[in-house]
Amino acid sequence: MGKSTHFSGQPLYCQVIKLLDKATILRLSREYGGERYVKRFDVWTHLVVMLYAVIMRFDSLREIMASLQAESRKLCHLGIRLMPSRSTLSDANRRRPEIIFESIYRDLYTTYRNVLSSDSRKNRDKVWMKRLQIIDSTTITLFSNLLFKGVGRHPKTGKKKGGIKVHTVIHANEGVPSDIKFTSAATNDSFMLRPSALNKGDIIAMDRAYIDYEKLETLTLRGVLYVTKMKRNLRYSVLEDCMYQTTEGFMEVRIQHVTFSKILKGGETLTHHARIITYADTQKLKLVSLLTNDMESDPNEIIEIYRKRWEIELLFKQIKQNFPLKYFYGESANAIKKQIWVTLIANLLLMIMKRKLIRSWSFSGLATMIRITLMYYVDFYSLFNHPEKDWETLLSVNRKEDYQLSIF
Numbered sequence: 332m333g334k335s336t337h338f339s340g341q342p343l344y345c346q347v348i349k350l351l352d353k354a355t356i357l358r359l360s361r362e363y364g365g366e367r368y369v370k371r372f373d374v375w376t377h378l379v380v381m382l383y384a385v386i387m388r389f390d391s392l393r394e395i396m397a398s399l400q401a402e403s404r405k406l407c408h409l410g411i412r413l414m415p416s417r418s419t420l421s422d423a424n425r426r427r428p429e430i431i432f433e434s435i436y437r438d439l440y441t442t443y444r445n446v447l448s449s450d451s452r453k454n455r456d457k458v459w460m461k462r463l464q465i466i467d468s469t470t471i472t473l474f475s476n477l478l479f480k481g482v483g484r485h486p487k488t489g490k491k492k493g494g495i496k497v498h499t500v501i502h503a504n505e506g507v508p509s510d511i512k513f514t515s516a517a518t519n520d521s522f523m524l525r526p527s528a529l530n531k532g533d534i535i536a537m538d539r540a541y542i543d544y545e546k547l548e549t550l551t552l553r554g555v556l557y558v559t560k561m562k563r564n565l566r567y568s569v570l571e572d573c574m575y576q577t578t579e580g581f582m583e584v585r586i587q588h589v590t591f592s593k594i595l596k597g598g599e600t601l602t603h604h605a606r607i608i609t610y611a612d613t614q615k616l617k618l619v620s621l622l623t624n625d626m627e628s629d630p631n632e633i634i635e636i637y638r639k640r641w642e643i644e645l646l647f648k649q650i651k652q653n654f655p656l657k658y659f660y661g662e663s664a665n666a667i668k669k670q671i672w673v674t675l676i677a678n679l680l681l682m683i684m685k686r687k688l689i690r691s692w693s694f695s696g697l698a699t700m701i702r703i704t705l706m707y708y709v710d711f712y713s714l715f716n717h718p719e720k721d722w723e724t725l726l727s728v729n730r731k732e733d734y735q736l737s738i739f
Contacts, residue, residue, distance in 0.1 A: 336713070336720050337709040337710050337713045337714040337720065338708060338709065338710070339708055339709055339710040339713075340708065341408045341708065342405050342408055342409075342705070342706045342707060342708060343701065343704050343705055343706070343707055343708075343709055343710075343711055343714075344383065344386075344408075344409065344705045344706055345408050345409060346710070346711045347382075347386075347680055347681075347684065347701070347705075347711075348379060348382065348409065348680075350439070350443070350680055350683060350684075351378070351435075351439065351680075352438075352442075353375050353410070355438060356374055356375055356378065356435055357373065357374060357375060359374075359431055359434045359435060359438070360373070360374035360427075360431050362434075363428050363430055363431050363434070364428065365427045365428060365431045371412075371413050372413075372415055372419050372420075372423055374427065374431060375410060376410070376411050376415065377420075377423050377427060378432070378435065378673070378676075379409050379410065379411060380395065380399070380411075380415060380420060381424075381660075381669075381670070381673040382673060382676065382677055382680075383395070383398075383399070383705070384660070385654055385670070385673050385674050385677045386654075386677050386681075386698075386701065386702055386705060387702055387705065388654070388655065388702065390657075390658040391658065391660070392417045392420055392421060392660055393417065395417075395420065395660070396415075396416070396417050396420075399414065399415075400414065402706050405706055420660070421660070421661060424660055424661040424663075424665070424666040424669060424670075425661055425663050425665060425666055426665075427665075427669070428665065429665050429668040429669040429672060432669050432672035432673060432676070433511075433672055435672075435676060436511075436672055436675055436676050436679065439676065439679055439680075440507065440508075440509065440679060443679075443683050444505060444509075446683055446686050446687065447505040447506065447507055447682060447683065447686060448461075448502075448504050448505055457635075459534055459632070459636060460503055460504050460639075461502075461504055462532055462533055462534050463502070463503040463504075463534045463535075463536060463636060463639060464500055464501070464502055464503070464509075464529070464533060464534070464535050464536070465500070465501050465502075465503055465535070465536045465537070465639065465640050465642055465643045466498075466499070466500050466523060466524065466535060466536075466537045466541065466643075467498075467499060467520075467537065467538060467640070467643045467644070467647075468496050468497060468498045468499060468520050468523070468540075469496070469497050469499070469647040469651075470494045470495070470496050470497075470516045471494060471495050471496075471497065471656050471671070472493070472494050473493035473494055473495060473659075473667065493516070494515070494516030495513055495514070495515065495516065495667060495668075495671070496513070496514050496515065496516045496518055496520075497511060497512075497513060497671065498511065498512040498513075498514065498520065498522075498523040499511055499643065499646070499647075500523070501642065501643050501646060503536075503639050503642055506642060506646060506682065507646070507678065507679050507682050508646070508675060510528075511675065513668055513671070519540070520540040520541055521540065521541050521542070521543050521546070523541070524537070524541045524543065524546050526546055526549040526550050526553055526555065529550065529553065529555045530553075530555070531553060531554035531555065532554060532555075533555045533556070534555070534556045534557070534558070534636060535550070535555065535556070535557050535558075536557075536558050536559070536636055536637055536639060536640040537557065537558075537559045537640070538559065538560055538640070539559060539560045539561065539562045541559060542559060542562055542565070542622070544591050544593045544601055544603050545593070545595070545601060547603055547605070547624065548601060548603045550624065551603070551604075551624045556623065556624060556625045557623060557624055558621055558622075558623045558625070558633055558636045558637045558640075559621070559622050559623070559637075560619070560620070560621060560622070560637070561607060561620035561621065561622050565591070565622075566591075567589040567590060567591050567605075567607075568589060568590050568592075569587055569588070569589050570588045570589060570590060571586075571587065571588040572585070572586075572587050572588075573585070573586045573587075574586075581611070582609075582611060583610070583611070584608060584609065584610045584630045584631075585607075585608070585609040585610075586606065586607070586608055586609075586630060587606065587607040587609075588604070588605075588606055588626070589604075589605055589606070589607055590602055590603065590604050590605075591603045591605065603624075604624070604626075605622055605623065605624050606622075606623050606624070606625065606626055607620055607621070607622055608620070608621045608623065608630045608633050608634065609621075610630070610634055621633060621634065621637050649678070649694050649695075650674065650675075650678050652695060653678075653694065653695060653698040653699075654674045654677060654678065656670070656671065656674060681694070681697060681698055681701065682694070684697075684711065685697055687712070688712065688715055688716055689716050690715060690716045690717075690718075692715065697715070700715070700718075
C-alpha cells in the first residue's frame, strides 16, 4: 500500500513548534536565569515536553513519560536528544522561573498578532472593532487553599477551596489574550483596569465588577471610551431622561444623562458624567442597563459593543474545554503558573494555525484532530485543508479495479 497523500517527513508536532523561535526562547531563559546550573534539560526541551503534555491532555507526569517513551524514535525531530525522567521534569517545573514562559507567550503574541487580526466582511463596517478591548477574569480551582486564597467552600466537605484568578485583556478582532495577570481568587477584579495602559480613542468593554468612579473619570480625561453593565445599588443624579418606544407602544430604549459623586480621601468631591442606556433583552426577557461615557454614539452601537464582551467568555470556555486545568504537574505556585502559561501558548499556537487554514474548522474540532494526529507523519495544511483527499483517492482506485474486473 502506498503512502498517504498527506505524508510528511516529520511529525505534525514539528510543524506546530516551528512557529516558535528556539534562539529567542533560549535567550529569554538566560536573561532570567533559567539556564543556570542546567546540563541537558534546557528551556526548549522543557517547553516542548510541556506543550506536548498540554495538547495531549495528560493528567500526570507518569502519563507524560510513558507517552514520550512510546514515541522515543520520533523525539529527535523535536530537538530532544535525551529522554527526560519524571524527577527532571518535576524539578524543572519547580525551579525554572515562570516569568520565562510569560516572556515566551508575549513574544509569540507580538510576532503573530497581525495573523490573528480578523478582518471579516461582517466586521468591516464596524469602525470601532479594531479599537475595542475586552477585560474580564476567570478562576481556576486548585487543590489547596495554601498557595492562593479562594472564595467559597466545597459543597460536600465544607472546606475552603483554593483558586487562582486569571485576569485577561483581549482585542475584539484577535480573540486571544493580549495581557494577563495572576492573583488569588479572592482578589477584586477592578485592579486590572489600568487607564495608563490605554490610549486616546481606545474602547474598553467590561462587566460591572470594574466600576470605580476615579478610574472611570480618568478614562474619560484620557479620551478612552468604556461600556459596562450597571450595578443595582449605584446612586446618581439624573440630568436628562428620554425614552423611545416601538410602534406597539413598548419601550425600545431609554437614555439617561447622569452624574455620579464620590468624596475622595482628601475631602474633595469627584463628579463623573455618564450615560445610562437601558434596553429590553428579548432572549432573557429582562431589562439591561449599560453605563458609558460615550455621549454621542447611537445606542444600538453601544449595545452591540457590550454584546461583543461575550467574546472573552467564549475564549475562557475554549481554553477550559480543550486544555482542562484540573490536574497540575507540580504543587508549587511557580509550577501552577507555568502550566497555565504553557496552556495559553498552546492555545495561541493552535489559533495561529487555524487562521492560516483555508478550510473552516471549529477550534474544538481542530484541537481534537491535532491531538489524534500529533505524532503522525502528515503535513498539517494538506491534511486539514483537504482531509477527505486520501479517501477520495482510495475510492477512485476501487472504482477502477471494479471497472477492470467487470470487463473480464
